[in-house]
Amino acid sequence: MEEQRSIESYLEELRHINEEMTQENIRMNEALKLYEKGVSLVREAEKMLEQYQQQIEIIETAD
Numbered sequence: 001m002e003e004q005r006s007i008e009s010y011l012e013e014l015r016h017i018n019e020e021m022t023q024e025n026i027r028m029n030e031a032l033k034l035y036e037k038g039v040s041l042v043r044e045a046e047k048m049l050e051q052y053q054q055q056i057e058i059i060e061t062a063d
Helices: 007-021 028-061
Strands: none
Touching: 007 028
């Protein structure tokens, strides 16, 4: 079973992608691959945040 990543790890990887994409000498195909990876990471992080939100709602309504 794969260990779940943290939100912080997603953000760190997105920062790294952003740094690479802002380099002047990046090729278009590299930028496109990084963009696709970034979009994928954002979607995964959003799913994780939605799960956290659901857990919070469950906890709040458990009273």
